[in-house]
């Protein structure tokens with residue numbers, strides 16, 4: 650597994666505002682989109698491209714374009730939905746699939762309640778979006794799901810992660826092409842498996858308590 654933890658003052662600034670419990674939902678949503686766009690720059694470093702010939706107004710030249718099959722972006726509902734717009738802004742040709750997952754707050758096990766993905770993901774590059782990598786259960790299950798369908802490689806973008814979550818993803822990714830891009834690496838988990846210092850419940854802060 651490749652791990653990239655962002656190290657940029659603009660990202661740290663936006664994360665600090667996001668973490669602040671006084672930040673209201675509309676600002677939280679806006680910052681989430683902006684952060685994803687910044688992290689997507691690193692996350693798409695190995696996106697597959699193909700050479701193309703073009704004519705500029707001045708001359709004939711060679712460039713690159715994102716290759717087929719199109720990358721697949723997969724937000725994990727509900728909180729990952731808040732990251733979708735920021736990602737497709739940078740990768741407009743991507744296809745979008747959905748995975749609905751909720752962590753059982755007692756057992757901490759993820760439960761999949763919705764799935765809308767292509768049956769066959771052979772040769773596909775997949776980008777999973779979830780703001781929080783806490784115990785790693787949800788992201789781990791999502792990544793497993795994509796490889797079971799034949800994905801070629803999976804890159805996950807999370808705003809915050811923990812050492813516990815990273816180690817779960819690392820073990821599970823053995824022998825597979827997995828990249829994890831984090832906005833920040835936090836200290837760890839509290840006794841309710843919330844990220845510390847974290848930002849609270851990302852889904853609630855984006856959309857309110859449901």
Ligand code: PRP
Nearest residue numbers: 726727728751752783784785786787852
């Ligand atoms: C949150 C978050 C992750 C998961 C992380 O979702 O968005 O999917 O928890 O925790 P884990 O690493 O311990 O699995 P949640 O289950 O709260 O659902 P929501 O997005 O609907 O709020």
Ligand code: URA
Nearest residue numbers: 783843844849850851
């Ligand atoms: N899910 C969240 O939304 N926040 C956490 O801190 C952990 C899991």
